[in-house]
Amino acid sequence: MSTAFLPPHQVQVRDLSNAGMPRSARVQQPASVACTRNLKKSYGEIVALHDLNLEVRRGELLALLGPNGAGKTTLVQVLLGLARPDSGSASVFGVNPFGGQVQARLGAMLQVGRVPETLKVREHLDLFSSYYPNPLPLDETFQIAGLTEIKDRRYGELSGGQKQRVLFGIAICGNPDLLFLDEPTVGLDVEARRLMWSQIRILIERGKTVLLTTHYLNEADALADRILVLDKGAVVAEGTPAEIKSRAMGKQIRCTSRLAIEEIRQIAGVLSVKADRNAFELQVNAAEPVVRELLQRDPWLADLEVTNAGLEEAFLALTQNHNADAKGGN
Amino acid sequence: MATTTFPAVLAVPRRSLSRTIALYAKEAKYELINKTRIPVYALSTIAIPLMFYVLFGIVLGNASDRRDNATYMLATMGCFGTMAVALFGFGVSLAMERGQGWLQVKRASPMPVSAYFLAKLFAAVVFSTVIMLLLLSVGIAFGGVRLPFATAVELVGILVAGSIPFSAMGLAIGYFAKPNSAPAVVNLIYLPMSFCSGLWIPLSVLPHGLRALATILPPYHLSQLALNAVGMAPNPTPAWGHVEALLACTLLFLGLAAWGYRRDEGKLYG
Structure with a gap:
């Protein structure tokens, strides 16, 4: 698998995040904002990541697609500096995410069991905004995340979709350059999912780089520039949504x-x-x-x-072909 | 995947000093707001010590030594209250936020971890101050407690400062207890510990073995400091001995918590 450069026009149209910088600096901005090399991580007997290599390119939406247990969340945790790999390396904006420095440029929407329920939406976002050096104005965060109507409600009173939007707001409020969205639409109904998609597209329009994990192929297809299919902690396929579909059909x-x-x-x-x-x-x-x-x-x-075959069946075929290959190789 | 990429230059804008101060203040403010809006927490940490004080310190005392009893129990129940606030407010809430993934969301942000812990300590200090002032008012109004103003300030100060060792203990519990079992773990630790430290019944009426055990328990040392302040320590020992013991406890529990913190980094599941 080789790395293609983003076409220059795409970089300029997409990337508004450093519009204020001199042109020379903009041109020198490298294409890769995060990468991993031979990443391995196990929890006891369970192998979460198996020799994983990936690269996240500036301004793209990269979807990590895989079934539950494919290692998507672990990968996000490693890139956020929340979990240490057993071996291999991860680099985000050129540094080890474990240093604690890079988080000011990152935003994360993670899967959470329980969020403090007594705080109001506005209070949660006021607090998280204060963590970042240059946050978005609160009203802008509310607007992008669709929270304006519910900003004075307590978290515990919200519906599932509204709760997800608060977590989305928490991810974007610091105006980060790279966002991690870990299963942002899991458990949402069709309408709430469409709404979340349109919010994610706003980020892309603003030139953000997004790493999205999902186990819905139609979600990856609808949003991603590039898809990595993960299975059992390894990349089994990589390409544009059209390529992935044609390969798997x-x-x-x-x-x-x-x-x-x-x-x-x-x-x-x-x-x-x-x-x-x-x-x-x-x-x-x-x-x-x-x-x-x-x-x-x-x-x-x-x-x-x-x-x-439909998209989900195509996805099944992709991961199963890989398994068959792996068995044949042994 | 053979890739040749050049790492992006890291340019992290620094947080200004005023923004840093605002961050710590907001973390503390919202921690406190969050706690006061949980009726179960606010009620149980404040009402239970108050109820025990009314029962053991005022209702059950003999008429003859009612005033002494109320003063003695003011010191020991104050210690009990401080301990409950720190162990539940710090330990249980940390165990829950850690176990349910909320701490992970915070740690994925650029929040300094110290802001999170200092906010919990701040909430514990505020709640123990409230408890102490309530106990003191009840003692003065119904138990005949009479203390010089300076002594009352000293007592409240000692017991509120006692939040520090017990918050350290809560921190350690928070890193080792599971979210669902944390309340039970705290109850199993702090109820026997407060009994054995002589908080409900004076040590002098407890068996010898228990009296020896008390000297290694942190509530014993805090309550002795508080009793010293109101002039009711059974055998006044030099205060620094108790301070040292509490400091040693604090360091021990901070060490345990640091170990738990490191262990977390490797263990995160998902």
């Missing part, structure tokens, strides 16, 4: 059959199969050989449908 076969689900699963080329009401849904790389095999085994096969 398999076919989906739907049919009713007298065959047992185990038997279908054993057919070569079947990535996964699930029973859906009285029909089976198969994810495959190529449909024709599988259909041929199915018809041979079950002449009464009916209701046959072959479609392009």
Whole structure:
């Protein structure tokens, strides 16, 4: 996997964060704002990160896409200086995030079990703004995060979507250059998710660099410039959303059959199969050989449908292909 | 992924002095606001010592030595109150905020960790001052307590300063207890400890073994300092011995907490 430079026009259009700097300084700004080298981290027996290399480029929205337990949150923690890697290195704005210096340029929306509920939205943001050297004016934070209407409510009185917006506000209030959004829309309904997406797009328009983790492929597709697919602590695929989709696009076969689900699963080329009401849904790389095999085994096969796989199925195919490769290599 | 990248130059704008002061003040202010808005916390830390004082110090005393009893218990229940505030307000709230991920959100920001801890200490100091003033008022109004103004100030000062060793203890508990079990852990530690230190029943009526045990317990040393101030220490020992013991406790618990803090960095889960 090679590193492509951001096209120059993209840097200039996107990057407003150092608009006040002399042009020469702007040109010299390097493309990479954060990177990791051979990052390894385990919790006891569980390997969270396995030799992970990544680079976050200035002004991009990079999505880390992966199932639960893929190591996304651990990676964010390492880049924020919250967890120490076992080996390998992480660098954010050219320094080790553990030094405690770089946090003034970072914002983070993390998954939190419980936020102090008795403080009002305004009070939470007033406090977090005070941590940063050059925070946004409070009203601007409220406006971007959609908190203006609820700024005088206590955190404990808010709905799930509103709570997420407060955490989003906490991430942006310091006017950081690099933002980490860890599963920002998990548990939100469709409407709240769309709202969060539009708020994230405001950050991109302002030239911020964003690292987003998600396990929704459509979210990564909607927001990201670049997607890294993570599985079991390692990068299994990297590319633009279009590339990721085209690489992963398999076919989906739907049919009713007298065959047992185990038997279908054993057919070569079947990535996964699930029973859906009285029909089976198969994810495959190529449909024709599988259909041929199915018809041979079950002449009464009916209701046959072959479609392009959806995004979630594509994602499944990506991570499963990788697993198969890994097994083959051993 | 073979990449050749040049690290971005780190340019971190520094926080000005006035902004730094404002930060510490805001952290303390919101910690206090947060605590006063939790009725369970405000009520239990203030009402329980007050209730014990009314029961043990005023209602149960003999008519003949009612005034002495009320003065004695003012010192020991004040110590009990200070301890409750520091162990619950510092220990339990730290354990919860740490265990539920809130401390992590704060640590991901440029907040100086010292601001977080000093704010909790500040809240403990304010709450113990309130408790002491309430106990003192009740003692004067209903227990016949009469203290020279300077003595009363000294007593309140000693007990409020006692927030420091117990906050250190709370800090250590906060780094080792789980959020759900922290209240139980604190109760298991501080109720027996206050009994064994003679806060409810004077040490002189406790068995010998317990009396020896008391000398290694921090509430014993704080209560002796407070009793010294009101002239009621059973065997007045030099105050510096108790101060040293409390200092040693503080350092021990700070050391434990520092170990827990380091351990956290490696253990974060997610």
